[in-house]
Structure formats: C-alpha cells, structure tokens
Amino acid sequence: MKKYPIYFIVALVFLGVVKLIQVALFNADEYSKNKKASFSDPVEKVKPKTLQKKAEQKQPILTDTTTTSTSPEEVSETAQAGEESFQTEEPKEESSNPSNGSDITLSDLKNNYLAIKIANLPQGQLREDVVIRYYKHEKDGNKVYPLKKLGYYIHEKEANETQGLGSNVLYYGGDVNIEDIQIVAFTLLANGLPIKSIERSQFEWKSNAIEIGTDTLLLDAANLTNQEIANFIK
Missing domain, CATH: 1.20.5 (Single alpha-helices involved in coiled-coils or other helix-helix interfaces)
Known part of the structure; x- marks a missing residue:
C-alpha cells in the first residue's frame, strides 16, 4: 500500500x-x-382581486350633493342665521286707534268695499240694503246728490224745523255697515258739507238708514276731519 x-x-x-x-x-x-x-404577509400575496373589490364596495361612498363648495365663512353665517331664527321676535306695537283704520281713505273704501256692493247690483239699480234719509236744506245746494253716483238711494224730505240752516250731522242705524257711514261722511265733507258729528240713531225703525240732518247745538262746532272719520267706530 x-x-x-x-x-x-x-x-x-x-x-x-x-x-x-x-x-x-x-x-x-x-x-x-x-x-x-x-x-411573509399571506394577505397581500394570496388575497384575490374579487375580495379586494368586495372590501372596496363595503366602504361608504361620500358624495358632495351640492354644486358649489361651502367656505367656512358661509358655514358660520348659516349657523348664525339658524340661531337668529330661534330667537323670540319682539311683539309689534299695535295701533292705538281702536278701529285700526287710521290710514283708511275714501278711495280705499270705494275700491275694496263699495265696488263689490255695486258689482252685484243689476244695471241702473240703486242699493236697497242701506237708505240715505235726507232732510233737504236750500243752503246745502247739490252737495248731497253725488251719493247717487255711488249707488245709494236717497229718500228726500223737506226740513221744516230747521229751515234756513244747513245739514251738519249724520245719524246711523244699528244695521248700517261702518264702511257706508265713512263713505257718506268722506263724500259730504269733500263736497263742502260741514259734517260736525256722527251719532247713533235713537229710532230702531231706521236701523238700515243713514240720516243727514241738522243739530242746532252744533252750529258753532268744528267740522270733522278726514282723520276723525277714518278713526270712527260704531
């Protein structure tokens, strides 16, 4: 070896x-x-694409439903407006006028009240729901008769006890609407008739009448003003 x-x-x-x-x-x-x-991470290498899609579908989708974005300033203003809407509003002061008609005029009454009354009348017919009882005075001239053009029927009677004087007072029945009283008073005053007082009639049978008469105790009294007629209440 x-x-x-x-x-x-x-x-x-x-x-x-x-x-x-x-x-x-x-x-x-x-x-x-x-x-x-x-x-190594088995989820990343083994996880199928289908599972990834399902996981993505489960995520909530948040979309902006507005067409424009809202700035922080606008959000603040909106919140402030919301707070103000819950604040108690201060009560508005009511008119001291009991009738709440201190601004009413003859034109208002014609357009909002009288026009409706006349529209329901047959052509050429005067109203029957209210009557103007007029005690004629020569001193009045034709100052009362324009009421006919407004649809009022005028029942005339000669004035005996107050001859030589002029009309100066209105008496109204309990069934007469306040609007008719005001229209008559406004019209007579505008035509130069010195209305000095508006009083309730003592006669029940004159419930649907407005009486144009004379009160000797009012000869030196001041004429009514348009404001006083507007403030009139029954």
Missing part, C-alpha cells in the same frame, strides 16, 4: 472541512430565504 505524506493527508482533511462548511452555509442561506418567504 502506497503511503502518502502527512502533509498531503492534512490538506485533504482541510479541503473536506471547507467543503462541508460551504455546503452547510448554502443550505442555511436557502433555509433562510424559504423561511422568510413562508412567513
């Missing part, structure tokens, strides 16, 4: 050891790579 030198045997052993170390290192490296791959 051939004998090898000792140094040759040592070299072979050394090479064998090196080879074993290389094999061991290679296996350790592969093992490390495989281990790392096996413990």
Whole structure:
C-alpha cells in the first residue's frame, strides 16, 4: 500500500472541512430565504382581486350633493342665521286707534268695499240694503246728490224745523255697515258739507238708514276731519 505524506493527508482533511462548511452555509442561506418567504404577509400575496373589490364596495361612498363648495365663512353665517331664527321676535306695537283704520281713505273704501256692493247690483239699480234719509236744506245746494253716483238711494224730505240752516250731522242705524257711514261722511265733507258729528240713531225703525240732518247745538262746532272719520267706530 502506497503511503502518502502527512502533509498531503492534512490538506485533504482541510479541503473536506471547507467543503462541508460551504455546503452547510448554502443550505442555511436557502433555509433562510424559504423561511422568510413562508412567513411573509399571506394577505397581500394570496388575497384575490374579487375580495379586494368586495372590501372596496363595503366602504361608504361620500358624495358632495351640492354644486358649489361651502367656505367656512358661509358655514358660520348659516349657523348664525339658524340661531337668529330661534330667537323670540319682539311683539309689534299695535295701533292705538281702536278701529285700526287710521290710514283708511275714501278711495280705499270705494275700491275694496263699495265696488263689490255695486258689482252685484243689476244695471241702473240703486242699493236697497242701506237708505240715505235726507232732510233737504236750500243752503246745502247739490252737495248731497253725488251719493247717487255711488249707488245709494236717497229718500228726500223737506226740513221744516230747521229751515234756513244747513245739514251738519249724520245719524246711523244699528244695521248700517261702518264702511257706508265713512263713505257718506268722506263724500259730504269733500263736497263742502260741514259734517260736525256722527251719532247713533235713537229710532230702531231706521236701523238700515243713514240720516243727514241738522243739530242746532252744533252750529258753532268744528267740522270733522278726514282723520276723525277714518278713526270712527260704531
């Protein structure tokens, strides 16, 4: 048997050891790579696209329903307006006039009241729901008769006890509307008839009449004003 030198045997052993170390290192490296791959996030690598779509569909979709964006200043103004809407409004002062008609005029009464009354009348017919009882005075001239153009029927009677004087007072029946009393008073005053008082009639049978008469106790009294007629209440 051939004998090898000792140094040759040592070299072979050394090479064998090196080879074993290389094999061991290679296996350790592969093992490390495989281990790392096996413990990586399975969700990211295995998760199907269909599951991703379902997960996205479950997310709430928030859309802007307005066409324009709202700035913080606008939001603040809106909130302030909302607070003001819940504040109690101060009560408005009511008119001190009991009839609440201090601004009423003859034109208002003609357009809002009289026009409706006349519209329901047959052509050429005068009203029958209210009668003007007029005690004629020569001093009055024709100042009373324009009431006919407003649809009022005038029942005339000669004035005996107050001859030489003029008409100065209106008496109204309980069934006469306040609007008719005011229309007659406004018209007579505008035509120059010195109306000094408007009083309730003492006669029940004159309930639907407005009487144009004379009161000797009022001869020196001041004429009514348009404002006083507008404030008149029954």
